[in-house]
Amino acid sequence: MNGAETILEALEREGVKHIFGVPGGANMPIYDAMYSRPGIKHFLMRHEQGAGHAAEGYAISSGRTGVAFATSGPGALNMVTSLADAMMDSVPLVAITGQVPRSAVGTDAFQESDVTGVTMPVTKHNYLLQDVEDIPRIIKEAFIIAANGRPGPVLIDVPKDVQLDEFSGSFDVEPRIPGFKPTTKGHPRQIQKALDALTGARKPVLLVGGGAQDASEALRRFAEKTGMPVITTLKGMGVLPGTHPQVIGMPGMHGTVTANLAIQQADLIMAVGMRFDDRITGNLQKFAPNVKTIIHVDIDPAEIGKVVEASVPIVGDAGWVMAQLAREAPQLQLEAWWEQIRAWQKENPLPEPRGDELTSIDVVRAFWQATQGQAYVSTGVGQHQMFAAIYWKTMLPRGFVTSGGLGTMGYGLPASIGVQVAHPDKTVINFDGDGSLQMTLQELATLVKYNLPVKVLVFNNGYLGMVRQWQDLFNDKRYAEIQLYESNPNFALLAEAFGMRGVVIEKKEQLKKAVDETLEHPGPVLVDLRIPKEEAVFPMIPAGGSADDIITQHPEEAGS
Amino acid sequence: MRHLVSVLVEDHPRVLTRITALFARRGFNIESLAVGKTHVSGLSRISIVVLGDDRTIEQVEKQLNKLVEVIKVTDHREPHVEREMALVKVHTEGVEDRLQIKEIVEAFRARAVDVARKSAVYEVTGSPGKIEGFIEGLEPYGVLEVMRSGAIAMSRGESVLKPRMKKEAV
Numbered sequence: 001m002n003g004a005e006t007i008l009e010a011l012e013r014e015g016v017k018h019i020f021g022v023p024g025g026a027n028m029p030i031y032d033a034m035y036s037r038p039g040i041k042h043f044l045m046r047h048e049q050g051a052g053h054a055a056e057g058y059a060i061s062s063g064r065t066g067v068a069f070a071t072s073g074p075g076a077l078n079m080v081t082s083l084a085d086a087m088m089d090s091v092p093l094v095a096i097t098g099q100v101p102r103s104a105v106g107t108d109a110f111q112e113s114d115v116t117g118v119t120m121p122v123t124k125h126n127y128l129l130q131d132v133e134d135i136p137r138i139i140k141e142a143f144i145i146a147a148n149g150r151p152g153p154v155l156i157d158v159p160k161d162v163q164l165d166e167f168s169g170s171f172d173v174e175p176r177i178p179g180f181k182p183t184t185k186g187h188p189r190q191i192q193k194a195l196d197a198l199t200g201a202r203k204p205v206l207l208v209g210g211g212a213q214d215a216s217e218a219l220r221r222f223a224e225k226t227g228m229p230v231i232t233t234l235k236g237m238g239v240l241p242g243t244h245p246q247v248i249g250m251p252g253m254h255g256t257v258t259a260n261l262a263i264q265q266a267d268l269i270m271a272v273g274m275r276f277d278d279r280i281t282g283n284l285q286k287f288a289p290n291v292k293t294i295i296h297v298d299i300d301p302a303e304i305g306k307v308v309e310a311s312v313p314i315v316g317d318a319g320w321v322m323a324q325l326a327r328e329a330p331q332l333q334l335e336a337w338w339e340q341i342r343a344w345q346k347e348n349p350l351p352e353p354r355g356d357e358l359t360s361i362d363v364v365r366a367f368w369q370a371t372q373g374q375a376y377v378s379t380g381v382g383q384h385q386m387f388a389a390i391y392w393k394t395m396l397p398r399g400f401v402t403s404g405g406l407g408t409m410g411y412g413l414p415a416s417i418g419v420q421v422a423h424p425d426k427t428v429i430n431f432d433g434d435g436s437l438q439m440t441l442q443e444l445a446t447l448v449k450y451n452l453p454v455k456v457l458v459f460n461n462g463y464l465g466m467v468r469q470w471q472d473l474f475n476d477k478r479y480a481e482i483q484l485y486e487s488n489p490n491f492a493l494l495a496e497a498f499g500m501r502g503v504v505i506e507k508k509e510q511l512k513k514a515v516d517e518t519l520e521h522p523g524p525v526l527v528d529l530r531i532p533k534e535e536a537v538f539p540m541i542p543a544g545g546s547a548d549d550i551i552t553q554h555p556e557e558a559g560s
Numbered sequence: 561m562r563h564l565v566s567v568l569v570e571d572h573p574r575v576l577t578r579i580t581a582l583f584a585r586r587g588f589n590i591e592s593l594a595v596g597k598t599h600v601s602g603l604s605r606i607s608i609v610v611l612g613d614d615r616t617i618e619q620v621e622k623q624l625n626k627l628v629e630v631i632k633v634t635d636h637r638e639p640h641v642e643r644e645m646a647l648v649k650v651h652t653e654g655v656e657d658r659l660q661i662k663e664i665v666e667a668f669r670a671r672a673v674d675v676a677r678k679s680a681v682y683e684v685t686g687s688p689g690k691i692e693g694f695i696e697g698l699e700p701y702g703v704l705e706v707m708r709s710g711a712i713a714m715s716r717g718e719s720v721l722k723p724r725m726k727k728e729a730v
Contacts, residue, residue, distance in 0.1 A: 120578060121585050125628040128573070145628060178723055179570065179631045302622035305615070 003132040004029035004163040005037075007096065010139040012039050013171060016067050018421050020045055020054040024071025025111055026098030029163035043421065043450060046442035048075050050414035052082020053440070056091045057418030060401045061376055063214060065092040065146050066418060072098045073111035076157070077118065081408060083153045084122035088405025089235060090210060092151035094142045095123075101161040102130065115157045124152030132165035137173045144175055149182025150211070150300040182299060186316030191324050193312045194270070197293045199330050201268035203337045204228050207251065210235030210404070211273020211298060211318050216397040218322035219272065220244075225329040229341055231259045233274050234389055237400040242373065242393025248341060252280035253541050254386040257348035260539075260547040262341060263288050270295040273318040276307035277405065284308070286546035297321050350390060351538050351553060358508045360384060360459050360531050364391040366515045367429055367457070375427035376419045377401065380412035380436025382466040384459035386537040388431040410439025413456060417443060420452040427455070427519060434460040434488055444498040447524040455518050456526040458491050461533045469536045473555070485533075495526035506530045562591065563617045564636045564713045567606040568721050570629040571597065578627055579606065588612060588620050592644075592688075592710030603631065605721070607712040609688075631723045639716040645685045645709040647673070648695055651702030652680050661701055668694040679704060 001009070007030055011019075019042045023031040034042055045051040048070040055066030070079045076097040086093045100109040116128045125145050127138050142154040198204065206228045212219055216239050223230050223246055230246045232239060240247050249256030251263055263269065269291050274280070275298070281287040284307065288294075296303075296310035297318055304313040314321055353359040364387055367375070373395035379385040379402045394400040401419055403411040416430035437458055447454055459465075462485025471479050495502030501521055505514045505528070518525045540551045569575050576595060583590050591609040598605050610620055617635055624633045636642070648670075652658050661680070665671065670684035684694045688711055695706060715721070 116574065117577075120574075120581055177628055180628050300626070302619065302626055305618060 001167050002029065002033070002163065003135060003158070003165050003167055004033040006132065006135045006167040007139065007158065007163070008033050008037055008040060010136050010171065011067065014139065014143045015064075016040060018043065018058060019067045019069055020051040020058070020418065021069025022048050022051055022071065022075060023069070024075045024098065026072035026100055026160045027069060027075075027096075027158075027163070028098075029160065030069065030096070030098070042069075043417065043446065045414065045417075046445050047440065048078035049081050049410070050417070050440055050443045050446065052079045052093070052095065053085070053408075053411050053414035054418035054421070055093050055095075056082060056086050056089075057378055057401050057415030058422045059091050059093060059418070060089075060415075061398050061419040062422035063398060064422070065094055065143055068093065068095045070095065070097045071111065072100055072115070073113045075111075076115040077113055080119060080122060081406075083119055083155065085403055085406040085408045085411065086153040087122050087124065089403065090151045091153065092146040093153035094139075094146050095153060095155040097155060097157050098163070099128070099157045099159040102159045103161070105159065115155070119155050122153070123155050126155040127157065129156055129158045129162055132162050132167045133169045135167065136169065136171045137175060140173065141175045141177050145177065145180060149180070183301070183315045184299065184317040184320055186297065186314040186321040186324065190312060190314045191321065194295045194314060194325060195328050195330065197268060197295060197312055198226065198270070198332065201293070201332060202334070203266050203290075204268040204270065204332065204334070205262050205266045206230045207233065207263075207269055207271040207274055208236040208239050209233045209272065209274025212236055212239045212322070213273075213398050215239065215272065215318035215322045218319055218326050222322050222326040222329050225326060226332050227334050227338075228270070228332065229262055229338070231255075231262065233277075233280060233404075234402060235404045236274060237389065238394035238397045241395045243395065248345070250389055252277075252282065253543070254390060254537055254539065255280075256350065256390070257539050257550060257552060258341060258344040260541065260550060261344050264290065264547045265340070266291055268293045268295070270297070272297045272322065273299075275303045281307065282541050283544055283546045286548065348552065356508060357532050358505065358511060358529065360387040360535055361391055362508060362511060363457060363459065363529055363531075364388055364431070366511050367519075368392055370515045370519055371427055375399075375429050376423055378412045378416040378419055378428070378430045380432040381407045381409045382433045382436055382464070383461075383469060383535065383537050384431050384433045384436070384465070386466075387459070390537070392431075409433075409436040412436060413440050414443045414446075416454045416456070417446055417452055420454050428453070429455045429457060431457050431459065433465060434458055434462065434484055434491070435464045437491075438484075441494075444495060444500065444524075444526070448499040451523055453522060454524050456495075456524065458526060458528050459531055460488070460491065460528050461531050461535060462488060463533050465533070465535065466537075468533070472536065473551070474542065491526055491528035500524040500526060502526045502528065504528045504530065561611070561613060563610045563612065564640070564642060564711060565608045565610055565617075565620060565624075566634050566636065566713055566721055567608065567624055567630060568598070568632040568723070569604050569606060570631065571602050571604040572629050575604070575629045576606070578629065579624065582623055582627065586619065586623060588616065592708070594710035594712050603723075607710065609711050632721055634715075634721055636713050636715065638719065640713050641716060642687055642711055642713045643685055644688050644691050644711045645683065646691045646695070647681055647683055647707045648698060648703060649679055649681045649705035650698050651678065651704055653678060657701050661698065664694070664697040668697070670694060
């Protein structure tokens with residue numbers, strides 16, 4: 001058995017069933033070994049960034065570690081963005097990249113680059129595999145590191161000659177990572193402290209992030225027992241169903257007015273698996289000025305105290321900690337608090353579309369109505385992403401797959417591929433923008449190749465819409481370099497050219513029929529949705545602002 | 561504020577790069593850094609002098625702990641000994657100068673490790689403050705070259721920086 005076969009054997013032993021990748025000179029032995037190994041299904045992507053995002057979509061939507069392959073040099077470097085994305089959003093990923101032969105390392109060989117060096121800051125850990133006998137141990141370690149503690153990407157760089165070396169060792173090896181000891185069980189004393197603090201709370205909020213995606217059940221029990229209002233971050237959506245009566249929306253820059261006001265008024269914040277990102281806190285000095293107690297549950301001790309001071313830090317796995325807390329949780333007296341929250345909700349409904357034009361809000365709602373939220377969603381980055389986050393009530397845990405921390409345009413389409421592979425029988429919708437889609441649109445070919453029935457919805461306003469919104473509001477309408485419309489392709493025809501169905505929707509009246517036809521179509525579909533360029537996402541707190549600065553409608557409409 | 565942090569690491573290629581890159585990326589300030597092997601094979605120990613407030617140092621410790629090859633981190637707040645070594649090359653032209661230099665060398669318990677016609681190299685060990693004092697004292701005669709090792713530290717008493725014995729299940 002050579003090194004390449006050893007790698008595949010070790011991956012199979014880790015339970016890997018699907019891999020996303022692109023072959024090239026330096027990883028050809030691995031692909032050669034794959035040729036005669038039916039146990040692993042490989043998806044040939046059109047770009048290594050796509051392979052990384054597909055592995056992310058797979059991991060986020062299923063909870064299983066995603067695996068991506070790339071060759072040396074340009075192949076691996078193309079994947080850097082997806083690794084960084086996975087690092088920011090704590091996605092368990094194992095990337096295996098080919099490297100030039102050991103004798104050529106350091107000589108500026110063809111397609112050589114220092115991949116372990118380049119990816120050091122964007123991976124949780126990485127390896128340069130120097131000895132064929134180390135393969136089983138290092139792959140075992142990589143999967144442990146990727147999935148345990150705060151998840152993240154691990155890269156293994158494998159020189160080509162190591163892939164060809166003869167392996168004579170055993171797969172029954174122990175990992176050797178003495179420095180890797182994540183704390184999973186929260187300290188009982190801290191848990192008691194949290195319970196004590198909760199008892200006195202009159203205006204508590206529960207802030208739920210992506211780290212709680214596996215804590216859904218315990219978190220729900222805790223929330224329902226205490227009666228606390230629940231605010232789900234962009235990455236925390238679906239932990240509780242979006243229609244749950246205690247869920248009051250998303251916090252931060254494009255969060256609901258109610259969620260933001262609740263944080264500003266709260267006397268206690270209980271944060272679970274979230275890291276107080278600047279898109280959530282805005283101006284830190286003005287964030288949650290009335291809070292007396294912050295209970296911060298996170299598996300990564302470095303996140304506790306990084307941005308806000310936690311009065312009750314609990315380091316541990318959200319599921320484990322929440323299960324403990326749920327058991328003892330007090331029922332809180334929150335009638336007055338809920339009365340206030342319901343009043344805010346009544347005073348500050350989400351913006352409604354006006355006029356006869358087809359709007360992004362109409363589209364998100366129509367697809368939700370038709371599926372009742374029983375679909376997995378991926379998104380690109382920009383206005384359409386925020387419309388989806390606000391108006392798509394996520395019903396499935398791990399059901400909203402989006403690039404949060406890194407904000408990677410082009411994420412949606414390749415991520416949707418991984419989601420559909422992980423959930424072959426579920427509806428997968430990719431909400432995308434005309435700008436975002438064009439950053440990775442070659443992956444339409446991958447949809448076609450594997451007949452993955454993803455519904456690609458292009459919110460086409462002919463602009464880099466979020467930049468346009470900022471230029472409109474903050475740069476005196478100086479619309480610099482955001483015009484895509486003059487040279488956008490005809491997306492429906494483009495889809496047809498790739499061999500999939502393409503549809504154009506220009507009017508609101510066409511929407512209902514198009515939604516039904518799209519969802520009923522057994523293969524991939526691209527829908528080019530012509531939406532107005534003037535659309536802007538509200539509510540909005542300008543960058544660096546606080547809830548006091550919230551804008552709920554366009555200043556020019558405010559007077560009318 | 562100045563903190564002295566000791567880090568026990570696995571002796572792997574690039575582990576030092578990982579640590580210095582982490583400091584650079586997170587904007588932590590390194591004043592000095594010293595690294596060497598320990599008596600345990602496969603383990604190295606790094607001493608880092610970091611400037612920052614308590615919150616920064618807390619992040620330094622936590623971020624270092626996240627590196628897989630970092631076994632243990634300690635910020636020396638407890639009673640500890642701190643030492644640094646320096647080699648200082650001084651211009652020694654006249655006889656009078658040499659006598660005066662000898663006086664300084666004795667006062668700082670330094671010693672000559674190389675004596676040439678026009679210069680001498682002195683070795684001095686102590687706290688960073690003492691080393692600075694020594695160099696300052698020699699300035700008037702013409703300091704030609706200075707090499708400092710960076711501070712190293714160790715707790716006083718029984719306390720030992722070692723891997724945790726009980727391995728928690730991951």
